[in-house]
Amino acid sequence: MNDVVQNAPGAVHAAGVSIKDLRKSYGSNEVLKGIDLVVAPGEVVCLIGPSGSGKSTLLRCVNLLEQPNQGTIHVGGFESTDPDVDIDKMRRKVGMVFQQFNLFPHLSALQNCTIAQTKVLKRSQADASAAAMKNLERVGLGHLADRFPDQLSGGQQQRVAIARALSMDPELMLFDEPTSALDPETVGDVLSVMRNLAREGMTMLVVTHEMGFAREVADRVVFMDGGVVVEEGVAERVISAPAHARTKEFLRRVL
Ligand code: ADP
Numbered sequence: 117m118n119d120v121v122q123n124a125p126g127a128v129h130a131a132g133v134s135i136k137d138l139r140k141s142y143g144s145n146e147v148l149k150g151i152d153l154v155v156a157p158g159e160v161v162c163l164i165g166p167s168g169s170g171k172s173t174l175l176r177c178v179n180l181l182e183q184p185n186q187g188t189i190h191v192g193g194f195e196s197t198d199p200d201v202d203i204d205k206m207r208r209k210v211g212m213v214f215q216q217f218n219l220f221p222h223l224s225a226l227q228n229c230t231i232a233q234t235k236v237l238k239r240s241q242a243d244a245s246a247a248a249m250k251n252l253e254r255v256g257l258g259h260l261a262d263r264f265p266d267q268l269s270g271g272q273q274q275r276v277a278i279a280r281a282l283s284m285d286p287e288l289m290l291f292d293e294p295t296s297a298l299d300p301e302t303v304g305d306v307l308s309v310m311r312n313l314a315r316e317g318m319t320m321l322v323v324t325h326e327m328g329f330a331r332e333v334a335d336r337v338v339f340m341d342g343g344v345v346v347e348e349g350v351a352e353r354v355i356s357a358p359a360h361a362r363t364k365e366f367l368r369r370v371l
């Protein structure tokens with residue numbers, strides 16, 4: 117028995133994800149051209165690559181916002197193309213945080229974190245509020261639970277969005293450029309919440325241009341370009357010594 121994990125305040129039940137030969141087209145535009153990617157339970161993988169390379173589409177396929185044309189996705193014992201799969205149950209394993217936080221403007225931070233719990237998971241209001249408060253405290257915002265989105269900074273709103281996702285008890289978290297829309301002074305707080313989540317053992321697939329975060333927190337970095345995985349490896353190695361010319365060129369522009 118691992119005491120550290122057992123006693124960690126936010127100890128999570130983490131699932132891995134396994135993607136095989138994933139293909140996705142919009143009309144005649146093939147955006148994902150056969151992606152193979154495995155993220156082990158508890159692993160943190162940063163996905164980097166130029167705009168238009170298919171990173172968001174890949175994440176949207178993993179949480180089944182998009183229907184792949186071909187290929188398989190395994191998450192937490194579920195397989196997306198299994199005809200008997202319960203898509204709603206599979207989707208519930210996966211939490212997602214977007215560049216635009218998409219909070220409900222007319223709901224408080226707390227209510228933003230309870231609404232899907234009561235509507236989707238059918239939790240009682242009391243149970244949902246307790247889980248929401250626990251997760252707002254986890255992202256350092258317990259004291260602002262009654263604020264509305266327009267009374268919060270961008271970084272605080274994004275932390276509410278993370279708390280909202282965590283309140284659904286996901287086993288895998290997807291982040292799509294979570295700090296790209298933020299004022300520079302609020303980026304650090306969001307990255308620090310993500311760093312803590314990684315330490316607690318959450319499986320995370322993170323699209324980001326924050327190379328400092330990738331280097332420090334990610335177990336692996338995956339570089340995508342033109343709908344394919346061009347290069348992947350240990351974060352430090354890919355960032356410091358990329359093997360592929362296209363990775364070098366990309367890093368030269370973002371570092
Ligand atoms: P990235 O996140 O790496 O910038 P995206 O996955 O957003 O890349 O987009 C990859 C390609 O897919 C782009 O050429 C984009 O225009 C196209 N695309 C993305 N979503 C759609 C959509 N809903 N309909 C049509 N084309 C799309």
Ligand code: MG
Binds near residue numbers: 171172173292
């Ligand atoms: Mg994108």
